[in-house]
Structure formats: C-alpha cells, structure tokens
C-alpha cells in the first residue's frame with residue numbers, strides 16, 4: 001500500500017518504521033503543508049500533525065479522494081464540521097483519539113465500569129492523564145474520549161480540566177493533566193468513596209502501540225468510502 005504521512009514528528013517516524021516492516025511504501029511525507037500532486041499518489045494518508053493543521057490536511061485528502069486516518073488531537077470541537085465536509089466531498093475518514101488496541105479495550109472496560117457504578121453515588125469519579133512535556137493539548141484526546149464514555153452511562157453531564165483531582169467540579173468529571181518528561185501516555189480513572197477506592201489504568205510503554213493501530217486502520221480503510229472508527233476496525237461494537 002502507498003502511504004502519505006501528513007506530519008513527520010514522533011508519531012510519523014514511528015508509523016514509517018512499522019509501515020515499512022509491513023511491506024508498505026511511504027510515497028509522501030510532510031511536516032508543513034500539502035503538495036497535492038504528491039498526496040494524490042497515495043492509497044491512504046495518515047495525519048499525525050498539530051491541532052491547527054489537522055483540518056486542512058484532512059480536507060486536502062478528501063478533495064483528492066485519498067482515504068485519511070487522523071490521530072491528531074486538540075481540534076475535536078470542529079469534528080462535526082469535518083464529518084459534514086467528508087460527506088459533501090464523498091471522502092473516507094477515520095479519527096481516533098487513541099489507535100492502540102490496549103486503549104480501545106480500555107475504552108470498553110471504562111464504559112462497563114461506568115455502567116456498574118451508575119447507582120453507587122457514594123463514589124466520586126475522577127480522571128487523570130500523564131504525558132510528555134512536548135504535548136501541545138490538554139487534556140489529552142484519550143482523556144476526553146474516556147470522559148465521554150463515562151458521561152454516556154452516568155448522571156454526569158460534562159468534564160472539567162482541574163488542577164487537583166479533589167476540586168469540586170459539580171456535575172462535571174474532574175480531569176487532571178500532568179506533564180512529565182518522556183511519558184508516552186498514561187490514563188487512569190478512579191472511583192473514590194470514604195472507605196475505599198476503585199481504579200483502572202492504562203500505561204503505554206512506547207508509541208509503537210499507537211503507530212501499529214494507525215497502520216492497521218490504514219490497511220483496513222484502503223478502498224472504502226465513508227466515516228469509520230476504531231470500533232469498526234477492531235470489531236469491538238458488540239462487546
């Protein structure tokens with residue numbers, strides 16, 4: 001498969017290594033803006049760039065009829081607009097806040113736990129994410145997805161970025177974001193009562209899991225039309 005890498009930083013480079021190991025070819029890579037002639041050589045584009053570039057990169061791929069995978073976080077307030085553009089331009093799109101198999105299983109576990117805890121209001125839920133100090137956005141896209149998973153199954157209505165996890169966030173889920181040198185991505189969800197705590201946690205040991213998930217998604221989407229998610233790729237819909 002011929003792949004275009006839109007964003008050639010930490011993730012772009014890890015994806016390149018895994019894609020080559022899986023016998024794919026990188027036909028185009030960019031760290032600034034799009035060259036249309038080069039992008040249209042690709043079977044699939046993979047965007048891991050920066051929040052302010054993602055929408056333009058994704059839209060360029062739609063216009064050229066190149067299926068696009070995006071893992072860039074920090075632009076999700078415009079997600080509905082991008083879905084509209086994808087439909088108007090008959091494009092192909094898959095966004096995931098986290099492409100690793102482990103985190104996608106963890107998303108499922110989080111929703112199961114939220115359902116279980118729904119009627120036990122003596123437990124206060126909170127969410128913590130830890131990432132490397134170069135990360136541009138906070139909270140992480142993964143933390144937002146986890147918060148949405150809890151909101152879908154509880155009486156909480158929103159999430160709120162707070163300094164301290166015990167800060168009163170009202171009907172919102174308090175989310176803390178810590179930045180520590182070289183941490184690839186750690187997410188934990190705690191339910192705390194006066195007498196005990198329940199906690200689930202996912203710790204990425206490197207970027208390889210994210211990159212492998214993105215390449216698997218690119219292989220899966222090649223030749224398809226429309227909007228998809230990692231639930232489609234990993235067939236996690238009916239768990």
Ligand SMILES: NC(=O)C1=CN([C@@H]2O[C@H](COP(=O)(O)OP(=O)(O)OC[C@H]3O[C@@H](n4cnc5c(N)ncnc54)[C@H](O)[C@@H]3O)[C@@H](O)[C@H]2O)C=CC1
Pocket residue numbers: 006007008009010011012030031032033034048049050051053057070071072073074096097098099100210
């Ligand atoms: N969904 C997932 O599984 C994961 C998502 N991410 C997200 O992916 C994004 C990239 O992460 P990293 O690779 O760690 O960041 P990075 O900072 O190492 O790489 C971003 C690259 O994008 C380039 N860039 C800037 N403007 C551009 C443009 N107009 N077009 C193309 N490239 C452009 C930068 O020069 C840089 O090389 C972030 O938003 C991060 O949150 C990161 C890891 C996993």
Ligand SMILES: O=C(O)C1=N[C@H](C(=O)O)C[C@H](O)C1
Pocket residue numbers: 073097098131135136139140141142143184185186210
């Ligand atoms: O910026 C990162 O590094 C990561 N970003 C994603 C996010 O915002 O959730 C995924 C992963 O945690 C690493």
